[in-house]
Amino acid sequence: xVQLKESGPGLVAPSQSLSITCTVSGFSxxxxxxxxxxxxxxxxxxxxxxxxxxxxxxxxSALMSRLSISKDNSKSQVFLKMNSLQTDDTAMYYCxxxxxxxxxxxxWGAGTTVTVSS
Amino acid sequence: DVLMTQTPLSLPVSLGDQASISCRSxxxxxxxxxxxxxxxxxxxxxxxxxxxIYKVSxxxxxxxxRFSGSGSGTAFTLRISRVEAEDVGVYYCMQHLEYPLTFGAxxxxxxx
Numbered sequence: 001x002v003q004l005k006e007s008g009p010g011l012v013a014p015s016q017s018l019s020i021t022c023t024v025s026g027f028s029x030x031x032x033x034x035x036x037x038x039x040x041x042x043x044x045x046x047x048x049x050x051x052x053x054x055x056x057x058x059x060x061s062a063l064m065s066r067l068s069i070s071k072d073n074s075k076s077q078v079f080l081k082m083n084s085l086q087t088d089d090t091a092m093y094y095c096x097x098x099x100x101x102x103x104x105x106x107x108w109g110a111g112t113t114v115t116v117s118s
Numbered sequence: 119d120v121l122m123t124q125t126p127l128s129l130p131v132s133l134g135d136q137a138s139i140s141c142r143s144x145x146x147x148x149x150x151x152x153x154x155x156x157x158x159x160x161x162x163x164x165x166x167x168x169x170x171i172y173k174v175s176x177x178x179x180x181x182x183x184r185f186s187g188s189g190s191g192t193a194f195t196l197r198i199s200r201v202e203a204e205d206v207g208v209y210y211c212m213q214h215l216e217y218p219l220t221f222g223a224x225x226x227x228x229x230x
Contacts (some may be wrong), residue, residue, distance in 0.1 A: 047219040
């Protein structure tokens with residue numbers, strides 16, 4: 001069964017950094033891309049970036065200076081790191097699978113909530 | 119960035135009604151390969167989004183045939199032929215042509 005599961009710290013202090021892990025099962029990261037999408041409370045969806053099967057990445061230019069996506073294929077994990085968090089980074093953070101060449105997100109994780117607050 | 123504009127933002131419907139959601143992109147989202155990378159996702163209350171339609175009009179696996187997508191160039195439509203209670207939620211269009219990938223603001227479908 002294909003699954004993605006996000007895990008994160010829950011609460012982050014302003015100006016600190018965020019690290020979230022997306023652990024996947026039922027497929028190999030060497031064959032699929034994984035995207036990150038976030039959703040502030042009560043608001044819409046914002047694409048953050050993607051890491052492809054081969055390890056290359058693309059980022060939302062609005063966040064690129066603060067964002068880093070990496071992965072460990074052997075552990076089936078994708079990592080999102082974001083620096084200098086502010087209150088408007090408070091959101092649900094999702095990872096989603098992208099079958100290479102299809103250009104859609106076929107499976108999403110349940111998301112992990114991140115609150116930026118002192 | 120490609121701006122995706124959805125209308126309406128709120129759509130009250132009765133069970134069995136037809137529902138229609140419009141999505142317009144600020145520029146063409148047709149790839150040089152001829153494909154148009156426009157998707158529709160449904161986010162039910164308390165859940166993560168789920169794929170309904172890809173490349174404008176292709177229903178994803180398991181999606182009921184009461185859902186259909188159409189359009190071309192910069193104007194796209196999602197139609198639900200006979201709304202059921204399980205269709206309640208927020209519908210998002212998304213362009214998958216160029217970075218950053220961008221979503222519409224969402225259309226909240228609710229029952230009257």
